[in-house]
Amino acid sequence: IPARVPSIPVAGDALDALREKARGCRMCPLWKPATQTVFGEGPQEAEIMFVGEQPGDKEDLAGHPFIGPAGQLFDRALGEAGLDRSSAYITNAVKHFKFTPRGKIRLHQKPNTTEIRACRPWLDQELDIVKPKLVIALGATAAQSLFGRAMPIGPNRGQFLRAGDARALITVHPSYLLRVPEEERKAEEYARFVEDLKLAHLVLK
Numbered sequence: 438i439p440a441r442v443p444s445i446p447v448a449g450d451a452l453d454a455l456r457e458k459a460r461g462c463r464m465c466p467l468w469k470p471a472t473q474t475v476f477g478e479g480p481q482e483a484e485i486m487f488v489g490e491q492p493g494d495k496e497d498l499a500g501h502p503f504i505g506p507a508g509q510l511f512d513r514a515l516g517e518a519g520l521d522r523s524s525a526y527i528t529n530a531v532k533h534f535k536f537t538p539r540g541k542i543r544l545h546q547k548p549n550t551t552e553i554r555a556c557r558p559w560l561d562q563e564l565d566i567v568k569p570k571l572v573i574a575l576g577a578t579a580a581q582s583l584f585g586r587a588m589p590i591g592p593n594r595g596q597f598l599r600a601g602d603a604r605a606l607i608t609v610h611p612s613y614l615l616r617v618p619e620e621e622r623k624a625e626e627y628a629r630f631v632e633d634l635k636l637a638h639l640v641l642k
């Protein structure tokens with residue numbers, strides 16, 4: 438008896454195969470100017486999935502989600518909320534970096550509804566494979582992708598919603614926290630973000 442039947446994927450294979458397929462995605466024009474597809478990362482058995490907006494400049498170059506300034510803030514907040522990044526699955530609603538070149542820098546552009554929809558099949562498949570208990574949408578683009586319509590953050594924040602079989606939460610995007618101008622408000626907004634993340638413990642226990 439063979440130790441492994443070759444046609445049945447073992448844990449990890451399904452995500453790897455999907456990631457490989459997404460490398461060649463041409464479902465919208467964003468692939469062309471971008472360096473590469475930045476696919477989700479994390480264990481297939483993750484109980485929490487975080488969905489961001491799209492890779493930024495650093496993520497586009499490195500090929501990994503949430504490693505730039507917003508990612509560093511996110512890591513700090515996760516730590517303060519008592520969550521472990523390495524056991525979560527982290528992905529984005531849109532898998533290519535959308536930008537406008539401005540001299541030497543590439544200015545982030547928000548993905549539009551068509552681009553969000555074009556990328557949704559990848560998120561659907563990530564959800565099907567990982568089957569998280571909880572999905573946390575970071576910001577409005579992630580929420581729009583997850584729920585298939587615009588979902589305002591204010592009234593939905595802090596409430597448990599449903600996304601398919603998973604519970605779902607909506608909170609702000611960490612890059613929003615980087616843009617809050619006054620230090621005092623920034624600290625307040627950051628603390629609120631950490632409180633939102635702590636809600637995950639209610640689903641995990």
Ligand code: URA
Binds near residue numbers: 493501504507
């Ligand atoms: N912002 C996102 O939404 N995703 C990333 O991967 C990085 C920054």
